[in-house]
Amino acid sequence: MRFAGKTAVVTGGASGIGKSTVELFLAEGAQVVMGDLDAEAGTKMVSAHPGTLHFKRCDVRADRDIKALMDFAAEATGGIDIVFNNAGAGGARGGIDEITAEEWDDTMALLLRSVALGIRHATPHLKARGGGAIVNTSSVSALQSGYAPTAYSVAKAGVLHLTRIAAADLAQYGIRVNAVCPGFIVTNIFNPAFDPAIDALQAKQILMGAAAHAQPVARAGQPRDIAEAVAYLASDAASFVTGTDLLVDGGMLIGTRASWDPATPGLIDMLAARA
Numbered sequence: 001m002r003f004a005g006k007t008a009v010v011t012g013g014a015s016g017i018g019k020s021t022v023e024l025f026l027a028e029g030a031q032v033v034m035g036d037l038d039a040e041a042g043t044k045m046v047s048a049h050p051g052t053l054h055f056k057r058c059d060v061r062a063d064r065d066i067k068a069l070m071d072f073a074a075e076a077t078g079g080i081d082i083v084f085n086n087a088g089a090g091g092a093r094g095g096i097d098e099i100t101a102e103e104w105d106d107t108m109a110l111l112l113r114s115v116a117l118g119i120r121h122a123t124p125h126l127k128a129r130g131g132g133a134i135v136n137t138s139s140v141s142a143l144q145s146g147y148a149p150t151a152y153s154v155a156k157a158g159v160l161h162l163t164r165i166a167a168a169d170l171a172q173y174g175i176r177v178n179a180v181c182p183g184f185i186v187t188n189i190f191n192p193a194f195d196p197a198i199d200a201l202q203a204k205q206i207l208m209g210a211a212a213h214a215q216p217v218a219r220a221g222q223p224r225d226i227a228e229a230v231a232y233l234a235s236d237a238a239s240f241v242t243g244t245d246l247l248v249d250g251g252m253l254i255g256t257r258a259s260w261d262p263a264t265p266g267l268i269d270m271l272a273a274r275a
């Protein structure tokens with residue numbers, strides 16, 4: 001019960017990584033306030049956890065929605081101790097040679113400005129509690145190319161530096177700020193990339209197959225893998241950890257699994273195939 005007596009706010013809590021983190025915080029004694037665009041899924045989750053889980057519809061692209069979420073959380077539960085700035089989606093798909101100014105701004109508002117404003121509007125409440133912990137969702141795509149669209153990757157890299165700068169600014173108030181960098185995690189975020197004829201169950205099966213082979217660790221990444229990292233960063237066990245990021249990617253950024261998987265061609269195999 002690492003979070004008994006604490007309140008955690010989670011954005012994007014109605015699905016995937018956010019949902020798994022909401023469930024872990026609840027299981028470990030926290031009261032949780034989740035904000036999400038998806039009111040139907042959010043309300044359904046609340047009915048399974050009466051009294052300990054609260055939902056407020058929130059579009060993290062809107063400054064007023066984020067402020068309203070933080071104020072609601074403090075009012076409903078008495079204060080805020082933990083904030084997980086996590087909501088997101090794929091954003092604009094175009095490369096740097098085709099993206100429009102509007103697409104760029106929309107993606108930054110969704111994935112980077114939302115995190116800045118989440119920190120901004122949570123801070124008065126965390127200060128009132130004498131400190132707290134903020135965790136932001138970044139991505140492997142913040143660290144290397146090839147994993148996500150251009151604007152998404154740049155926004156997630158911005159989240160990492162924002163995390164470091166905010167950690168330095170807020171340390172004086174006992175507020176820690178860290179980030180988590182997920183690798184390939186099987187969630188609904190990939191669903192828009194599928195043909196509309198493919199239903200959610202089929203999409204999940206396809207993703208499970210692909211994700212099991214995407215990195216050296218021989219299984220698909222799950223939302224719970226990220227939730228466990230978030231819970232550590234949010235917990236008192238991490239009380240001397242701030243301004244850093246935790247990569248949870250099954251070894252994806254080490255490189256390929258060619259050293260042990262015959263189905264993954266290594267450099268020498270690729271050269272031999274071309275010779």
Ligand SMILES: NC(=O)c1ccc[n+]([C@@H]2O[C@H](COP(=O)([O-])OP(=O)(O)OC[C@H]3O[C@@H](n4cnc5c(N)ncnc54)[C@H](O)[C@@H]3O)[C@@H](O)[C@H]2O)c1
Nearest residue numbers: 012015016017037059060087088139182184185187188189
């Ligand atoms: N799944 C992965 O492989 C992966 C990898 C790296 C980073 N991430 C990041 O993890 C975070 C969570 O994604 P996920 O994979 O769990 O996806 P998901 O689609 O399962 O969940 C995202 C949640 O965010 C909500 N959301 C989307 N736009 C919103 C908005 N404007 N305002 C409020 N809520 C909004 C959705 O309704 C949904 O509940 C995102 O920031 C994503 O970029 C995911």
